[in-house]
Amino acid sequence: MRFVWLLFVFFSLPVLAQVLPETKMASEYRQCTSKKCRLKTSFSLAEYYMEADQIAKSQQWLEITKELNRVHARDTMSYYI
Numbered sequence: 001m002r003f004v005w006l007l008f009v010f011f012s013l014p015v016l017a018q019v020l021p022e023t024k025m026a027s028e029y030r031q032c033t034s035k036k037c038r039l040k041t042s043f044s045l046a047e048y049y050m051e052a053d054q055i056a057k058s059q060q061w062l063e064i065t066k067e068l069n070r071v072h073a074r075d076t077m078s079y080y081i
Helices: 002-016 021-031 035-051 055-068
Strands: none
Touching: 021 035, 035 055
């Protein structure tokens, strides 16, 4: 029985040690120093969550991306095409 338990622990450790992509990207976002880096990472996180069908989390990261990408305030002329 002890041998089976040791095998279980031995083979489950690599699975538990894996870093999830969203955790990795979120830590990259926190470590970004430039606005361009934050913009790229937040959009990548939004894309990741969109592909994983986690729409609410994707929307949160898109809102962060939108806040980072404010070039100028919107006025009536910006909508005129």
